[in-house]
Amino acid sequence: MRRIEKDLTLATAYKNWLGNLEQLGENHPEYTSNNQYYKDVVANLLWIQQGLCAYTEMYLIDKDKVAPINWTLGRVNDFEFLGHLDHYYSSLKKERGWDWNNFFVIHADVNVKKKGKKIAHGILKPDDPHYNPFYFLEYDFKSHNFLPNCERDESLQEKILNDINTLGLNFQPIADFRREYLNPLIDDVFLRKLTLDEARGRLVQFYTAFEMSIQSLKLE
Amino acid sequence: MKITKVELKDFHQFKDATIDLTYPKGHPKEGYPLDKVCIIGQSGTGKTTLLKTMGGHVFTKDALLKEYDYKDFEKVYVTKKFDDIEVKIKLSRKEELNELSYKYVWSSVKKGGKDISFNQGKLFQSRFYSKTRTRFIFFPADLHHEFESTGSVLSSKKVIDFTVDKVGDVWNLVFEEIQKFQEEEIKLKQEIAKVAVESSSNLTAIREAIQKLETWQEKAENPINRLAEECLDPVLKHINLQVKRDFNFEAKSDIGLIKLQDINGNEVPYHLLSTGTKQILLTAMPLYLLKPDKTLIFCDEPERSLYPSLQKFLIDYYVSLTKDSQFFFATHSPIIASCFEPWEIVELKFNKEGYVYQEKYYPEGAERHIDNYTIIPSYLTYDLMLSKVFDLPETHPLERSEKITEVLMLRNQLLKLREKGEIDSDPANEIYKKYRILANRLFWNFDIN
Numbered sequence: 083m084r085r086i087e088k089d090l091t092l093a094t095a096y097k098n099w100l101g102n103l104e105q106l107g108e109n110h111p112e113y114t115s116n117n118q119y120y121k122d123v124v125a126n127l128l129w130i131q132q133g134l135c136a137y138t139e140m141y142l143i144d145k146d147k148v149a150p151i152n153w154t155l156g157r158v159n160d161f162e163f164l165g166h167l168d169h170y171y172s173s174l175k176k177e178r179g180w181d182w183n184n185f186f187v188i189h190a191d192v193n194v195k196k197k198g199k200k201i202a203h204g205i206l207k208p209d210d211p212h213y214n215p216f217y218f219l220e221y222d223f224k225s226h227n228f229l230p231n232c233e234r235d236e237s238l239q240e241k242i243l244n245d246i247n248t249l250g251l252n253f254q255p256i257a258d259f260r261r262e263y264l265n266p267l268i269d270d271v272f273l274r275k276l277t278l279d280e281a282r283g284r285l286v287q288f289y290t291a292f293e294m295s296i297q298s299l300k301l302e
Numbered sequence: 303m304k305i306t307k308v309e310l311k312d313f314h315q316f317k318d319a320t321i322d323l324t325y326p327k328g329h330p331k332e333g334y335p336l337d338k339v340c341i342i343g344q345s346g347t348g349k350t351t352l353l354k355t356m357g358g359h360v361f362t363k364d365a366l367l368k369e370y371d372y373k374d375f376e377k378v379y380v381t382k383k384f385d386d387i388e389v390k391i392k393l394s395r396k397e398e399l400n401e402l403s404y405k406y407v408w409s410s411v412k413k414g415g416k417d418i419s420f421n422q423g424k425l426f427q428s429r430f431y432s433k434t435r436t437r438f439i440f441f442p443a444d445l446h447h448e449f450e451s452t453g454s455v456l457s458s459k460k461v462i463d464f465t466v467d468k469v470g471d472v473w474n475l476v477f478e479e480i481q482k483f484q485e486e487e488i489k490l491k492q493e494i495a496k497v498a499v500e501s502s503s504n505l506t507a508i509r510e511a512i513q514k515l516e517t518w519q520e521k522a523e524n525p526i527n528r529l530a531e532e533c534l535d536p537v538l539k540h541i542n543l544q545v546k547r548d549f550n551f552e553a554k555s556d557i558g559l560i561k562l563q564d565i566n567g568n569e570v571p572y573h574l575l576s577t578g579t580k581q582i583l584l585t586a587m588p589l590y591l592l593k594p595d596k597t598l599i600f601c602d603e604p605e606r607s608l609y610p611s612l613q614k615f616l617i618d619y620y621v622s623l624t625k626d627s628q629f630f631f632a633t634h635s636p637i638i639a640s641c642f643e644p645w646e647i648v649e650l651k652f653n654k655e656g657y658v659y660q661e662k663y664y665p666e667g668a669e670r671h672i673d674n675y676t677i678i679p680s681y682l683t684y685d686l687m688l689s690k691v692f693d694l695p696e697t698h699p700l701e702r703s704e705k706i707t708e709v710l711m712l713r714n715q716l717l718k719l720r721e722k723g724e725i726d727s728d729p730a731n732e733i734y735k736k737y738r739i740l741a742n743r744l745f746w747n748f749d750i751n
Contacts, residue, residue, distance in 0.1 A: 191695070220714070222710050222749070224749035225706065225710060225748055225749045227706060227707050227710060228707070229707060229710050229711050229714060230711050230714075232711070232714035232715055232717070232718045233718075236715060239711060239715070243707060243708060243711055246707055247703075247704045247707065252703050252704070252706070252707050253700065253703060254695070254696050254697065254698060254700075254702075254703050255689075255695035255696055257703065258689065258695075
């Protein structure tokens with residue numbers, strides 16, 4: 083899960099609309115995907131998320147499809163995408179359903195799993211200024227699971243564990259896919275069929291897991 | 303006669319599907335019809351319909367025409383092969399004296415790849431059929447579990463459809479033989495009893511009578527033993543049952559019918575047998591007793607009511623009971639499907655437009671060659687069968703994923719404490735206790751560095 087700079091520079095029509103609501107102290111209208119700004123929010127997020135799921139880094143869309151060139155007056159041209167718009171803190175969905183800080187675009191499977199009872203502690207929030215994947219996480223390249231960094235104290239590890247599970251980072255279909263995607267690349271580096279830079283050049287997803295695997299295997 | 307190809311155009315959910323049922327290039331039997339075929343696919347993709355249609359035969363024609371219009375079949379062709387003769391068959395409608403009739407007709411006939419006349423083809427076909435007895439056997443998914451008999455002589459039927467035919471009727475094939483055997487045994491035993499009663503002091507006469515029984519027992523082949531050894535016991539042993547071979551003939555019912563007993567010798571009446579056991583009896587016995595040879599055998603959902611360990615060997619078992627026949631199975635079971643080579647699996651899927659197509663296990667555009675197959679069921683765990691063949695992305699519950707993350711975290715904590723030389727400290731022991739409990743519950747099925 084990479085750190086995300088939450089720049090709201092493309093969906094300016096939504097930004098103005100949200101700003102007016104905040105200024106007038108009005109409640110947010112009910113959250114629905116039929117809202118006129120829904121796709122703008124999604125497109126802006128996909129652009130800053132580099133076309134990846136905000137939590138799992140799974141490839142969702144070619145980011146060029148939502149690049150600035152596809153925007154006019156703060157509105158995006160229509161586009162198809164896979165994934166769901168997620169409210170990081172689901173408790174805010176009712177009252178503040180259009181809060182930019184609470185939005186991420188994520189893989190549909192992850193969103194389905196996130197509907198459970200778990201609540202994120204916010205330790206692993208990609209846009210948190212203190213969030214650093216290498217500080218909070220480590221990667222077990224054998225099982226292809228993200229784990230709490232064992233250098234952190236145990237109570238923090240418990241919280242990180244909760245957030246890993248809440249965000250579905252190790253949800254089986256994702257972990258299986260991560261294994262199938264990364265293993266051939268990591269193995270090619272290990273066998274010296276590819277240089278590290280060549281392997282990096284081929285990556286289109288799971289960047290953090292790749293780098294952490296390389297570190298664990300001391301392949302740098 | 304075996305099926306080599308099915309073409310379905312504008313047939314219900316099939317827009318345009320051609321299903322090749324021959325061995326692929328690179329296979330020792332390249333180009334020959336597959337010996338066994340496994341049809342899988344989501345509910346509604348038409349597995350049973352395909353199973354019935356593939357027969358291109360008489361026994362399901364009426365049933366199909368109840369479900370579909372004749373016009374649905376206008377672009378449906380089934381190609382069959384016997385020796386080097388290949389015929390393409392389609393359903394045809396004929397109106398005579400204001401009466402409609404439907405039958406399967408040959409739309410083309412080839413010998414060695416070259417067109418030959420219809421009459422020549424028929425001649426070759428009749429020669430081929432003279433070497434066969436039963437041509438088709440169909441086991442529906444909802445096989446009737448009562449072992450009843452109507453007296454019908456199944457061995458003389460070319461087409462056996464257990465939707466309407468009774469499995470109990472196959473019993474007639476051995477009933478007389480068993481009855482005769484058992485009556486002879488009773489007769490010889492009665493002779494011993496008679497000698498013993500009438501000449502109890504004549505030990506020589508008694509010995510001779512016993513000798514006569516023993517000699518007969520040595521020479522006569524007990525049909526129940528044969529049925530038990532060659533057909534039923536190999537499968538019944540997996541469920542702790544066996545065919546009862548010793549009878550005391552105290553009851554009239556001891557004559558003729560097969561009986562099962564548990565491993566302690568306690569007889570288990572038919573009505574108390576499990577549904578799965580009945581399913582095995584009702585499918586295995588016809589296959590064994592009808593002795594299919596060059597027969598097309600269709601079996602819908604063979605896994606019904608069967609425990610996984612039985613499913614695992616079911617396909618090889620069925621095939622072992624037959625000779626040079628072609629099997630078609632439609633199944634939802636990954637265990638059954640894993641018994642097949644990739645080219646033997648016909649996986650049906652819906653495309654985005656809602657039409658059914660066959661998922662190929664080699665890259666699009668690649669040649670249908672054994673080297674190009676990317677999914678080989680025999681290489682896969684059942685987890686992988688479920689995810690890669692049956693498209694089930696989650697092969698274990700979410701909670702397992704979470705617990706694996708947790709157990710790896712606990713292990714990392716222990717490794718850290720070991721590095722610090724604190725592995726025997728109280729906090730380490732607490733973590734260790736939690737770790738071992740969780741690891742045992744996960745059956746240690748996670749990677750440890």
